[in-house]
Amino acid sequence: MTSPIWHPFTQHGLGEPIPNVVRAQGAVLHLEDGRTLIDGISSWWVTTHGHCHPRIAAAIATQAQALDQLIFAGYTHDPAEEVARSLVELTPRAEGRDALSRVFFSDSGSTAVEVALKMALGYWHNRALDGLSAPRHRILVLEHGYHGDTIGAMSIGERGVYNAAWAPLLFDVGTIPFPHPGREGETLAALEAACTAPEKPAALIVEPLVLGAGGMLIYAPAVLRDMAAICARHDVLFIADEVMTGWGRTGTLFACEQAGVVPDIMAVAKGITGGALPLAATLATSRIFDAHYSTDRARLFYHSSSYTANAIACAAAAANLAIWREEDVLGRIAALSHGMAQRLSALAGRPAFENPRQLGAIAAIDLVTADAGYLSDLAPRLRAFFLDRGILLRPLGNTIYLMPPYCLDSDQLDLVFAALAQAGDAFAIPA
Template identity: 85%
Template structure:
C-alpha cells in the first residue's frame, strides 16, 4: 500500500527507504526495527540540548493543561511575555548601537525571515508616507544564501533547481559576492557600491558567519562586522538571519556577538524551543517598531498566523531560555567544539577529503568528487552509507557536515568520525 505521506525534500519515485522513528532521547533516535541512530544534524538543525529534554518536556505538559492556544491579536499571555523579555535580554548588544527591543512571533524560520523582510519594507514605506525618505524596495542578499521556502524568502535566496518552478513569482534582488578567503575586499567593495547606488536599497540580509544550505560556507567575524558597518554608514537596514546560527551553533549564543554586531532586525527559530516544538521570532529595534506606530489603523503591521505566540510553544521556549541562564550550556558547547576540532584535524589528512572548516559546533568537509554540487548522486549514497552505520547525516551534495546536539558524548563522536573515515575510503574512487 502506498503511504499517503508526502515528505519534504524527498523524491518518492526513487523508492528509497524511509525509517520510522518511535522515540528519541539525548543524541539518539530509536527506530521501529530496533536500530539506534546518532543524530548528527540535530534533526535538521533544531535540537540543541538533546531530544526530549526533561525540563522542556515538563514545561510543555504543564502548559498544555493550563492554556494551549490564544488569539494573539490584541490578547496576550504570560509565556509570550516571558520569552519576549528573555530574547531581548539575550540578544546581541554593542556600545553605540540601538538594542533589539521588540519581538514579533511566528512559527518557522521561513516566516520569521519573511516577517523581517516585511518589517524592513514597511519601515521605508511608512517613512516615505511621512516625507522622511524616498521609497525603498530593493533588497541586497549574499551569494549562495538560503532563507526559507516562502515566496519572499526564496526570492532572497540562491536560485536553482529547488525553486525553479516558482521563478515567475520571485522578485529581483541585488546579489553580493560571497566573501571567499582572499576575496573579502571584493565583497565589501560590491556592498559599498550597492549601498550607494542611485536606487537606494532598503536592507541587506545575511546568514552571519555560516551559510547553511548553501554548502556550510563560512566567513570571518571581521567581514560580518565590516558588512554591518557599511550598511550603518549608508542607512541600509541590516537583517541577520540567525535561524540556524543562533542558540550556540557558532560557539556563542548568537553569531552576531562574535562581530560585535547588533542588527536592525534579527530572525530566530529552530533552537528557540530547544528543538522540541515549532516557534519563531523576529526581533527589531525601536526605530523599526516606531515606524509602524500610529493612531492610524491603516499603518499597523499586517502580518499574522493563527498560531502566533502559541502558549505551549512559548512555554517550551521559556524553559529553553531558563536552561541557557541556569546551566553551563556554553561550557558544553566549548567542549563539543574542541572534540569536533580534534577529530576534524585528523580526518582532514585523509586524501579523499578537502576544505575542512568549523565554526563552533558546526563542522564541514568536502568529499573530493567529480560529481559535486547539491544534486550530486553522492548525497543519497552517503545518506544510506551513514544510515547503515547507525548515524543520521544528510550531506549537501558532496559536502558532509555535522551539526550535532550539545549532549553528544566522546564515544558518539568517535563513532561518527570513524564512519566519516570509512566513507572516505569507500567513495575515494568517485573522484
C-alpha cells in the same frame, strides 16, 4: 499499505527507505525495527540540548493543562511575555547601537524571515508616507544564501533547481559576492557600490558567519562587522538571519556577538524551543517599531498566523531559555567543538577529503569526487551508507557536515567520525 505522506526534500521516485522513528532521547533516535541512530544534524538543526529534554518536556506538559492556544491579535499570555523579555535581554548589545527591543512571534524560520522583510519594507514605506525618505524596495543578499522556502525567503536565496519552478513568483534582488578567503575586499566593495547606487536599497540580509544550505560556507567576523558598518553608514537596514546560526551553533549564543554587531532586525527559530516545538521570532529595534506606531489603523503591521505565539510552544521556549541562563551550555558547546576539531583534523589528512572547516559546533568537509555539487548522486548514497551504520547525516551533495545536539558524548562522536572515514574509503575519487 503505502504511506500517503509527501515528505519534504524527498524524491519518492528513488524508493529510498524512510525509517519510522518511535522515540528519542538525548542524541539517539530509536527506530520501529529496534535499530538506533545517532542524530548528527540535530534533526535539521533544531535540537540543541538533546531530544525529549526533561525540563522542556515538563514545561510542555504543564502548560498543556493550563492554556494551549490563544488568538494573539490584541491578547497576550505569560509564556509569550516571559520569552519576549528574555529574548530582548539575551540578544546582542553594542555601544552606539539601538538594542533589539521588540519581538514579533511566528512559527518557522521562513516566516521569521518573511516578517523581517515585511518589517524592513514597511519601515521605508511609512517613512515615505511621512516625507522622511524616498521609497525603498530593493533587498540586497549574500551570494549562496538560503533563508527558507516561502516566496519571499526563496526570492532572497540562491537561485537554482530547488526554486526554478517558482521563478515567475520571485522578486528581483541585488546579490553581493560571498567573501571567500582572500577575496573579502570584493564583497565589501560590491556592498559599498550597491549602497550608493541611484536606487537606494532598503536592507541587506545575511546568514551571519555561516551559510547553511549553501554549503556550510564560513566567513570571518571582521567581514560581518564591516558589512554591518557599511550598511549603517549609508542608512541601509541590516538584517541577521540567525535561524540556523543562533542558539550556540557557532560557539556563541548568537553569531553576531562574535563581530560585535547589533542588527536592525534579527530572525530566530529552530533552537528557540530547544527543538521541541515550532516557534520563531523576529526582533527589531525601536525605530522599526516606531515607524509602524500610529493612531492610523492603516499603518499597523499586517502580518500574523493562526498559531502566533502558541502558548505551549512559548512554554517550551521559556524552559529552553532558563536552561541557557542556569546551565553552562556554552561550556558544553566548547567541549563538543574541541572534540569535533580534533577528529576533523585527523580526517582532513586523508586524501579522500578536502576543504575541512568548522565554527563552534558546526563542522563540514568535502568528499573528493568527480560528481560534486548539491545534486551530486553521492548524496542519497551517502545518506543510505550512514543509515546502515546507525548515523543520521544528510550531506549537501558531496559536502558532509555535522551539527549535533550539544549532549553528544565522546563515544558517539567517535562513531560518527569513524563512519565519515569509512565513507571516504568507499566513495571518494582522490585527485
